[in-house]
């Protein structure tokens with residue numbers, strides 16, 4: 542955690558505040574983000590953190606409905622279109 546604080550300069554990444562700092566997961570763990578990866582962490586003040594999660598929640602809802610539509614679409618097209626790519630004979634020289 543100390544490394545993270547040094548990296549981010551012990552200030553909120555979004556507004557630069559040094560008060561009420563929290564560790565925020567850039568990719569929210571509740572949506573599958575890496576929980577222990579320092580690369581997935583940043584310092585945010587309490588205010589920015591709650592703003593961010595509110596934004597993410599609405600974005601997540603949009604993404605989920607988009608994914609659902611994509612998956613429905615994929616069910617409808619022939620499975621052959623998603624067959625794994627086979628290297629052509631010329632790739633072997």
Ligand SMILES: [Zn+2]
Nearest residue numbers: 553556586589
């Ligand atoms: Zn802030």
